[in-house]
Amino acid sequence: MLDQGGEAAVTLRAVAHQVGVSHNTPYRHFTDRAALLAGVAEKDFAAFSVEFDEIGQSDRTAIDKVKAALRTFAYYGESHPARYRLLFGDPDIAKRGGQLEAVAMTTFASFASLVAGAQAAGYLPAVATPTMTSLIYANLHGLLDLRAGGRMRAEKGFIDVLDSAFLLLDLLRPTMDRASKCAT
Template sequence: MAPMPAEKPETRPYHHGDLRSALLAAAERTLRDKGSASLSLRELARDLGVSHAAPGRHFKDKQALLNALALVGYDRMAEALEAADEPGLPLQDRLTVLARTYLGFAIDNAELLELMYARKHEPDAAEQMAAAIDRTVGALERAVAAAQQHGEIVDGDPEQLTLVVGTALHGLASLAVTGKFTTEAAMATVSGLVHHLMYGLKPR
């Protein structure tokens, strides 16, 4: 009886259509479900059914993958802010719209937002990160600068005033993400928060 032919070892394809996008989508799912510590290029390759070497064509290592994922987050946030922004509105109304948009993004993408802030000073992607951050923080800063030109708020460095606004919004988002507020309560708080940012806490 002739010997049975030896089974060939299982092989995985090297190519996968748009592998870069597939890797980023899979990485984001892992980030949401398990956190960044669980991300592994080898595991992502296995999940996508490609060879363990295939992701190397797009990301040299896990750090490069994390940088790219953070940039995806910044692009997504910028698109949301740009779509929501209404430059013709008075500042209080304009900031309220932008604040609610940011808050919604932060609540829906808590793990991604944490990664975005963690990677924003990453030396290997500093130039790309700076441009991505400008599209997001820049939306608030442009609103502040325009309001100064219209005499709606005090003079001063728009960057510093934007920092005050951004800190307040991120603080509210953090409270919502950690369960201190429900999403509905956080959203309902936005208009009051913007009002106090505009007019302060001193009695008038």
């Protein structure tokens, strides 16, 4: 329902109707609509963590693991724009706290472990991993927001969400490594 009609389409009554139960049944599981939406967000954040952990276990290079995680975010934002806005753009969800915050922080930590691996391999600068992770995270989410709002245009210098995010990774690569790569 969220994917097809946006957040406004999701009410406890509509959910009950969709799954064929009485209109009071959802209240046995969720105190209100906000709790239902938080449950959706928790589920999706948990899925990101699983995906990032699987990426971390793959045989990709450290920087390719970060790129794979960024592709996961970009695909999700493109395929599920309303859920993407729920997770990364809804201030009520952001300040909810509790289990939702714990799951969201686990997702951030899973992504941060990929960033830490790229830092250890010399692909990204050796600054505080949470800071580097936040920079990459904010860049991608900003690019996705620009695209969703129709503000990503070539005449402004934008290329593509992932190409732009990957360019940032290249620009962040420690200078010594770039210089030695150019010499070869």
